[in-house]
Amino acid sequence: MTRTPSPGTSVRFRSPRDAALGLVLVVIASLAMIAMRHLRFGSLQQMEAGFLPITTAFLLLVIGVMKIVQGYLVDGEPIEGERIIPLLSTLAGISVFALMIERLGLPISVIALVVVCSIGIEGANIRQALLLAVLLAAGCVGLFIYALRLPFGIFPW
Amino acid sequence: MVIDVLGNLALGFGEALTPANLLYCLVGSLVGTLVGVLPGLGPLAAIAMLLPLTFSLPPIGAFIMLSGIYYGAQYGGSIAAILVNIPGESSTVVTCLDGHPMALQGRGGAALSISAIGSFVAGSIVTLLIATMATSISSIALGFGPPEYFSLLLLGLIGSVLLASGSVLNAIAMICLGLLLSMVGMDPVSGAGRMTFGIPEFSAGVGLIPLTMGLFGVSEVLYNLSRKRNPDLLSYGGFRNIWPTRQELRSSFAPILRGTGLGALLGILPGGGATLSSFVAYGVEKKLSKEPERFGNGAIEGVASPEAANNAGAQASFIPMLTLGIPANAVMALMIGALSMHGIQTGPQIINEQPKLFWALVASMWIGNLMLLFINLPLVGIWVRLLKFPYHFLFPMILTFSCIGVYGAEMSTFDVFVMLAFGVLGFIIKKLDGEPAPLVLAFIVGPMIEASFRRSMIFSRGDMTIFIERPISAGLLIATAALVIMLVMPKIRSYRREVFVADENE
Numbered sequence: 001m002t003r004t005p006s007p008g009t010s011v012r013f014r015s016p017r018d019a020a021l022g023l024v025l026v027v028i029a030s031l032a033m034i035a036m037r038h039l040r041f042g043s044l045q046q047m048e049a050g051f052l053p054i055t056t057a058f059l060l061l062v063i064g065v066m067k068i069v070q071g072y073l074v075d076g077e078p079i080e081g082e083r084i085i086p087l088l089s090t091l092a093g094i095s096v097f098a099l100m101i102e103r104l105g106l107p108i109s110v111i112a113l114v115v116v117c118s119i120g121i122e123g124a125n126i127r128q129a130l131l132l133a134v135l136l137a138a139g140c141v142g143l144f145i146y147a148l149r150l151p152f153g154i155f156p157w
Numbered sequence: 158m159v160i161d162v163l164g165n166l167a168l169g170f171g172e173a174l175t176p177a178n179l180l181y182c183l184v185g186s187l188v189g190t191l192v193g194v195l196p197g198l199g200p201l202a203a204i205a206m207l208l209p210l211t212f213s214l215p216p217i218g219a220f221i222m223l224s225g226i227y228y229g230a231q232y233g234g235s236i237a238a239i240l241v242n243i244p245g246e247s248s249t250v251v252t253c254l255d256g257h258p259m260a261l262q263g264r265g266g267a268a269l270s271i272s273a274i275g276s277f278v279a280g281s282i283v284t285l286l287i288a289t290m291a292t293s294i295s296s297i298a299l300g301f302g303p304p305e306y307f308s309l310l311l312l313g314l315i316g317s318v319l320l321a322s323g324s325v326l327n328a329i330a331m332i333c334l335g336l337l338l339s340m341v342g343m344d345p346v347s348g349a350g351r352m353t354f355g356i357p358e359f360s361a362g363v364g365l366i367p368l369t370m371g372l373f374g375v376s377e378v379l380y381n382l383s384r385k386r387n388p389d390l391l392s393y394g395g396f397r398n399i400w401p402t403r404q405e406l407r408s409s410f411a412p413i414l415r416g417t418g419l420g421a422l423l424g425i426l427p428g429g430g431a432t433l434s435s436f437v438a439y440g441v442e443k444k445l446s447k448e449p450e451r452f453g454n455g456a457i458e459g460v461a462s463p464e465a466a467n468n469a470g471a472q473a474s475f476i477p478m479l480t481l482g483i484p485a486n487a488v489m490a491l492m493i494g495a496l497s498m499h500g501i502q503t504g505p506q507i508i509n510e511q512p513k514l515f516w517a518l519v520a521s522m523w524i525g526n527l528m529l530l531f532i533n534l535p536l537v538g539i540w541v542r543l544l545k546f547p548y549h550f551l552f553p554m555i556l557t558f559s560c561i562g563v564y565g566a567e568m569s570t571f572d573v574f575v576m577l578a579f580g581v582l583g584f585i586i587k588k589l590d591g592e593p594a595p596l597v598l599a600f601i602v603g604p605m606i607e608a609s610f611r612r613s614m615i616f617s618r619g620d621m622t623i624f625i626e627r628p629i630s631a632g633l634l635i636a637t638a639a640l641v642i643m644l645v646m647p648k649i650r651s652y653r654r655e656v657f658v659a660d661e662n663e
Contacts, residue, residue: 018589018590020589021586024585024586028334028337032352035351035352035353035354036351036352039349039351040349043619044619044621045619047346047611047614048347049346049349049351050349050351052607052610053351056333056340057337059333060333063329063333064330066326067327067330070326079589080383080588086379086382086383087379087382087584090375090378090379090382090556091580093553094556094573094576094580097564098570099570101560101564101570101573102570113553113560114557117552117553117556118549118553121382121549121552123548123549128550129553132550132553132554136553136554136557140557140561148210148213149213150565152561
């Protein structure tokens with residue numbers, strides 16, 4: 001995100017963080033506006049469903065553009081992102097939980113979540129992760145199913 | 158008047174002292190201390206995580222427990238700050254400045270007990286303040302129409318900018334994003350679907366629980382894991398004697414009272430609360446001191462005053478929430494969300510419609526503070542051991558509780574994916590110097606802002622001057638304008654920068 005290619009030369013953003021935040025805001029605002037293109041806007045006298053959300057999205061778009069300009073003109077800090085694998089395993093772990101919980105019940109889903117999200121984490125090893133997973137699953141069954149009586153399935157069947 | 162207050166407090170204590178409610182209060186305070194001690198897990202994440210668990214409790218019990226988490230977190234944050242120089246909470250950043258040097262000089266015990274005593278004194282005074290002021294504030298607010306509410310909410314949102322670290326523009330962007338997200342789903346007036354992207358689950362709007370858990374639980378985990386080194390702890394000063402000397406007690410007396418006053422004042426203000434209060438209190442003590450050079454090297458006043466202030470601020474921020482239904486900060490916004498999930502509408506009518514709930518909460522605050530005073534000091538050893546708990550064990554637990562909490566609230570796997578999405582969004586925002594707190598605040602007050610604005614416009618037939626024609630509304634808007642001017646004034650900006658630089662240096 002530090003540079004955007006342009007013909008011949010490359011444009012340098014002096015504050016990549018600000019520029020990137022601006023870009024994120026512009027993308028979100030644009031998506032929102034596309035989603036609302038069929039909504040009626042109305043007027044101050046007669047506000048329709050789209051009046052406030054479209055106005056807000058427009059404001060967000062303006063701020064996003066301001067941030068991009070700020071990122072181009074004003075000095076700032078680079079974006080730090082050292083490690084990718086822990087992030088991926090966390091996201092994978094949560095997804096696995098979401099996909100499993102309805103069919104396979106609470107304990108198996110918790111074990112899967114803990115094991116998957118411990119992949120590639122500094123200091124964690126598979127034996128400890130498994131142990132933690134089993135203990136945590138047992139604790140969760142006790143707390144959520146027996147003590148709080150939440151309607152989770154314990155087993156796949 | 159005095160009789161009224163006493164009668165009300167008696168009603169409250171009668172309700173709060175039932176064994177079940179005492180238990181909820183204790184559990185809340187303990188869990189709050191726990192999350193306050195553990196770095197990277199704030200009261201917002203804790204309240205969001207425990208929200209689904211409180212659904213099975215009666216509303217009073219649920220509310221008592223959630224409040225316990227909030228003020229317990231202030232105590233827990235101080236422990237981590239003093240003993241290991243890591244602010245578990247943003248409101249305890251300044252406690253590190255003098256608390257940790259005291260710990261290194263072997264006076265950690267004294268710092269802890271002064272901080273606990275200061276917090277207790279502050280909590281007690283503010284509890285009385287709430288009891289005496291609440292009824293009159295609510296009765297003023299009962300006359301509020303939509304324009305007054307709109308102006309008040311606007312003031313609250315702009316106030317929250319003061320709290321967000323970093324740039325004002327970023328904070329305003331986060332507020333807009335929060336407002337926009339709050340408008341997802343069916344339009345309350347016409348029923349038209351807005352920004353649902355054709356997904357049926359979105360027609361009811363974005364869920365509060367997946368949103369907060371994603372922004373504060375999951376994103377915090379992602380943020381910590383992405384850093385090169387996980388924070389390594391322990392430069393633990395140790396302490397032999399937890400009792401402060403007579404001299405230390407004497408020099409803490411006035412700072413505690415000053416801190417309480419400042420905290421009470423700043424906590425009521427929109428956007429105020431614990432963090433702002435403690436920063437200001439530290440600054441004031443340093444200014445007033447005859448030997449300011451002692452500050453930063455273990456001055457007891459530098460612990461006593463901010464600690465009293467952050468607890469006073471935390472509790473005073475209940476005042477606008479309970480009497481007006483307006484959140485002073487994101488935690489209070491979450492409380493409003495929690496209450497509405499229990500079918501209780503916050504606002505000026507709550508004192509009259511739910512007197513038991515209201516006064517039980519006020520009473521339980523005091524009880525909670527008393528409990529914290531007595532459980533915290535003896536348990537310090539356990540809390541310190543928790544600080545050594547390795548992160549690679551902690552984060553799977555945070556994720557597990559988040560997933561189960563989100564799924565358990567609605568039995569919806571869709572919500573788990575929504576949490577995941579907001580976790581990623583929160584992570585990106587944090588990496589790019591944005592703050593999720595104003596976003597959540599705006600998300601929660603969004604529907605109120607929209608409704609009060611639309612009602613005002615129907616009332617005035619589209620004439621915007623209604624907001625300045627009505628005196629209370631005009632006054633609130635003038636206050637908002639004053640805040641905006643303050644925010645762009647160079648002197649305040651540099652003060653803000655100073656404060657938040659201290660924040661980053663942890």
